[in-house]
Amino acid sequence: MTAIDLRDLPDELPPAAPKFPAAPFDSAGSFFDAYFEETARAAGTIDWVEVERASALLTEAYRAGRTVFSCGNGGSAAIANHLQCDHLKGIRTGTDLTPRVVSLSSNIELITAISNDIGYEDVFSYQLQSQSQPGDVLIAISSSGRSPNIARALTWASKHGLRTIALTGFTGGTARTVTEVAIHVDCTNYGIVEDLHQAAVHAMAQYIRLSRMATEAIADTTF
Numbered sequence: 001m002t003a004i005d006l007r008d009l010p011d012e013l014p015p016a017a018p019k020f021p022a023a024p025f026d027s028a029g030s031f032f033d034a035y036f037e038e039t040a041r042a043a044g045t046i047d048w049v050e051v052e053r054a055s056a057l058l059t060e061a062y063r064a065g066r067t068v069f070s071c072g073n074g075g076s077a078a079i080a081n082h083l084q085c086d087h088l089k090g091i092r093t094g095t096d097l098t099p100r101v102v103s104l105s106s107n108i109e110l111i112t113a114i115s116n117d118i119g120y121e122d123v124f125s126y127q128l129q130s131q132s133q134p135g136d137v138l139i140a141i142s143s144s145g146r147s148p149n150i151a152r153a154l155t156w157a158s159k160h161g162l163r164t165i166a167l168t169g170f171t172g173g174t175a176r177t178v179t180e181v182a183i184h185v186d187c188t189n190y191g192i193v194e195d196l197h198q199a200a201v202h203a204m205a206q207y208i209r210l211s212r213m214a215t216e217a218i219a220d221t222t223f
Helices: 028-041 048-063 075-092 108-117 125-132 148-159 173-179 190-211 215-220
Strands: 069-070 100-104 137-142 162-166 179-186
Touching: 028 148, 028 190, 048 069, 048 137, 048 162, 048 179, 048 190, 069 075, 069 125, 069 148, 075 100, 075 137, 075 190, 108 162, 125 148, 125 190, 137 148, 137 173, 148 162, 148 173, 162 190, 173 179
Parallel strands: 069 100, 069 137, 137 162, 162 179
Antiparallel strands: none
16 A cells, blocks of 8 residues: 655644524524524535546546446535435436446445554545545545545545545545546535535536436436
């Protein structure tokens, strides 16, 4: 296994988003209003050119029979696992595509073995070394973009011929600077960043599915 020194990776980008929340709220209703207002603001910071690039990259991978890998920690692991469902079963339904999608966050036995015997920072890159091939795609999901195992996976993937997509928030961290495509949410709230990452995963899956369906089939289908 080739060691990757994270000290050699680029520094994270400067912060831009306002702090949310910055003070307590008088009621749940007022907080909900502010939460969804901030969600709308943060959604508006996403670069749709990057979403277009990611969707085209994934469409080509599925069409060519490449494997798409996803990974994340904590709440982002749940999104990575959910991505496998939507991008394998969802996109396949009613289309000519049979996507190959693997979540590197889903096998707890393998994750704990690698973490215990080698190190948690290698938990995703180690799996990629055994399972991936040049031309495959890695989707790494990290709200902060600073997780060492995410940075290592993206860096290893790039060096070994994989295409890379990162979903990030806050300043984007290292993940935003080392990936090929960055879907970045400029927000300082974990819940909102994760909400929009999940929305992006859903939207890309539905868009790709729509692009492979006839108009009359779309009209008769519930998405």
